[in-house]
Amino acid sequence: MKVKLTEKILAILLLLIAVGALTIHPAQEISMSTLGGDKVDTFFNIVSYSILFYFLISYWKGFIYVITKSPLQFFFLAIVIFSILWSEDLSYTLKDIKGLIRIYFLAIYLAMRYPLREQMRLIAWALGISALLSMIFSAFIPGYIHISPELVGMWSGIYGHKNELGYMMNWSAGVFLHLALSSYRYRWLMWALCGLSICLIILTRSTTSLAILLTMILLLPIYQFFKKTNYKLQVIMITSALMLLIIVSILLINNAETVVGTSGKDLTLNGRSDLWELVIPKVLERPWLGYGYSGFWTSNAASNLRATYDWASNAHNGFLQLLLELGFLGFLTFAAGFIRFFVMALTRIVSVAEKPEDYWPMQMLIIIVIVNFSEARLLTPSWNWLMYITTSLSLTLSFQQTRIYK
Structure with a gap:
């Protein structure tokens, strides 16, 4: 499918807005507002909605086609939308649902108009620009490196917090690493941007981001080995890998104090595990439908939790957050889609x-799972959810086409 240059430019602009490259945040302790204030956010929201509306009008048949081929994803979206009927905080639910619906429309457009390999090149533009801007702002402009005692000297780039910068640079390093290994054209540039992204991860001092990066690199030869083996051996290898993972997990649990001590963290993951112990009973109070999308943490139901942990504005675990908001109905629907992915x-x-x-979709799941163990980034109007939905829809369409041509 040939796409005109002007349309690609509009798509890259949408991705730049989604990746946060055009709404620049100083370090959070210096200012919570974007560079230029709320007017900048409003302007780019208008721009993104306008472009998406143009794409929707131009390709409405394609939008309907993608929806009909991926009913599971849109049943999940329907659960999110209908959660306004039981939300504990309707105003927050309505506010965040708008952003989530925008993510879905952008995901449909990308899946419909670009194959996965072309999508990687488009998102490389957005991530590469965000990496360059983060390096420039933190290196040369005051206010983009943390100064608070607990974070002093850690780079935040254009994202306001070192964890956010590290998280986004994982995506950037991963994309450029896989492109550098796959193509001969501009390979030097791909390696340079991959190196820049890794440097930024190191400068954030984020142990989670470093763990994700190392995991992606170490998995590459394993994927390559899968290609060279027959089906039975692949099953044996996957089973062996799962058993090894269980054994390693047991060893880590038995030696937890030593492991976390070397990373500068405590056994409660900076208080997260204590928070989770209080969140689980809240999940069980409304197990089937939850408290509504974005409807828990600002409601009266969360008052005791906020009083005990004033730093907690979410569950600090994406899967627990999903259970809180949409209950087991939403969680099991998501799980079905995740397993299919x-x-x-x-x-x-x-x-x-x-x-x-071609290994990138699996690597993407690795990023999402590891990050959401300690952060609630699973179901938010963010880059994380855009990549998950876009790739899920793209894989579905790809396999549908493969069946047609067989």
Whole structure:
């Protein structure tokens, strides 16, 4: 499918807005507002909605086609939207749902108009620009490196917090690493931007981001080995890998004090595990439908939690947050979609992959799972959710087309 240059430019502009490259945040202790104030946010919101509306009018048949081919994703969206009927804080639910719906429309557009390999090149533009801006602002402009005692000297780039910068640079390093290994054109540039992203991860001093980066790198030869083995051996390897993971997990648990001590953290993950112990009973109070999308933490139901942990504005675990907001109905629907995504990504590695860039969907799941163990980034109007939905829809369409041509 040939896409005109002007349309690609508009798509890159949407991705730049989604990645946060155009709404620049100083370090959070210096200012909570973006550079230029709320007017900048409002302007780019108007721009993104206008472009998406233009795409919707231009390709409405394609939008309907994608929706009909991916009913599970849109049943999940329907649960989110209908959660306004039981939300504990309707105003916050309505506010955040708008952003989530915008993410879905952008995801549909990307999946409909660009194959996965082309999507990687588009998001590389957005992530590369965000990496360059983060380096420039933190290196040369005051106010973009943390000065608070607990974070002093850690870089925040254009994202306001070192964890956010580290998280986004994981995406950037991952994309440029896979592109550098896959293509010959501009390979030097891909390696340079990958190196820049890794440097920024190091400068954030984020142990989680470093763990994600190392995991992605170490998995690359394993994916390549999958390609060279037969089906039975692949099953044996996957089973062995799961058993090894269980053994390593047991060893880590038994030696937890030593492990966390070396990373500068405590056994409660900076208080997160204590918070989770109080969140779980709240989940069980409304187990099936939850408290509504974005409806818990600002409601009276969370008052005791906020009083005990004044730093907690979310569950600091994406899966617990999902259970809080949408209950087991939403969680099981998401889990079904996640398992389907995993199977398609694994099938792509085993049966379809020709270059390392074809491993990217599986690597994406690795980022999402690790990050959401200690942060609630699973179901938010953010880059994380855009990449998850876009890739899920793209894999679905790709496998649909494969069946047609068989």
